Amino acid sequence: MSLPNLQQFHKKPYPAISPSRPELxxxxxxVVITGGNSGIGYAIARGFITANAKCVIIIGRRPTVVDSAVVRLVEEAKQVGSKSTVQGRICDISDLASAAAFWTGLQNDDIHADVLVLNAATSGPAAPILESGLDGVWATFEANVRSTLDFTIRFYQQSVPASQKGMFLVNVSSCAGYMWNTMAPERPSYAMTKNASTLLIQQIAKDTIPDDMQIISFHPGAIATEEVTRRMGSDASMNVPFDDENLAGHFAVWAASMEARFLHGRFVWANWDIEEIKSGDVGKHIAKDANFLKVGIEGLSESMGSPMLSSEQVEAVSAMLQERRRKT
Structure with a gap:
């Protein structure tokens, strides 16, 4: 799946997003990575280590799994000649007390996070919403939406050193948030909450200048995580042409760079070629349409106006509010 006017679709890492590039x-x-002990999160941790982050902190719920991941990442850092240090911390992101303890722990250790990668998520019940019940659906909201808000607020409200040059928030979203009938249709709570969390991040970005906190959401591609292969069955998954997990890992590093600033507040796929996104028809569309690649209602957009305002008035009001936010 790609944008109609994009010619390249990557399934493996490629030079433009290589974490070895000096520009990245x-x-x-x-760097703090939720769910960094396995799968996509682990690949993202590996990418930031290759990019020589000062410290990579991975978060997980299971101590033995987190500890094992730290040992492996430290070894990988040695292999690529990285000076990155690696920490593992135990935290259940869906539990407010556990999340508060994590951020208090960073503060007590005089650690300031420069990059936050929101990767951890739950897939939710494998049943229609009305059959899942209130508890099952709401638990998915707590894990995938409330935790996104909680971590983003705590990240943004850190005491920032005077020398700090802004922060970077990278949100690992999913195409399931808009491909309702083809991606995980048996888990509607997952699709709904990924849509909601992406919209939440989008709204925060609308009111946040990228100099303070650059925000990008992306679909990591079709990765053979433990959860995916368990749902499909190992035999079925063997025949699926999955994407290389390092594609998502490298893209996350690129998303935490100044090169990605033009995508502030937008949703993209890791599979899309960044040079094509920046230039040509897609780049022009991004430059002229503030709502392109953002959550909305299919078939409707602000540019269509409303019964109360013409499209010209909508644009004028939007420009006025943006100018007001810049001044404040």
Missing amino acids: SQEGRT
Whole structure:
């Protein structure tokens, strides 16, 4: 799946998003990755280590799994000649007390996070919403939406050193948030909450200048995570042409760079070629349409106006509010 006018679709890492590029260096930065002990999160941690982040902190719920991942990441850092240090911390992101303890722990240890990668999520019940019941559906909201808001607020409200040059929020979303009938249709709570969390991040970005906190959401591609292969069955998954997990890992590093600033507040796929996104028809569309690649209602957009306002009036009001936000 790609944008109609994009010619390239990547399934493996490619040079433009290589974390080894000097332009994508994460030197001096501390990176926090939720769910960084396995799958996509682990690949993202590996990417930031390759980009020489000062410290990579992975979060998980299971101590033995987190500890094992730290040992492997430390070894991988040695293999690529990275100076990154690696920490593992235990936290259940869906539990407010556990999340508060994590951020208090960073503060007590005088650690300031420069990059936050929101990767951890739950897939939710494999049943229609009305059959899942209130508890099952709401637990998915707590894990995938409330935790997104909680972590983003705590990240943004850190005491920032005077020398700090802004922060980077990278949200690992999913195409399931808009491909309702083809991606995980048996888990509607997952699709609904990924849509909601992406919209939440989008709204935060609308009111946040990228100099303070750059925000990008992306679909990581079709990755053979433990959850995916378990749902499909190992035999069925063997025949699926999955994407390389390092594609998502490298893209996350690129998303935490100044090169990605033009995508602030938008949703993209890791599979899309960044040069094509920046240039040509797609780049022009991004430049002229503030709502392109954002959550909305299919078939409707603000540019169509409303019974109360013409499209010209909508644009004028939008420009006025943006100018007001810049001044404040």
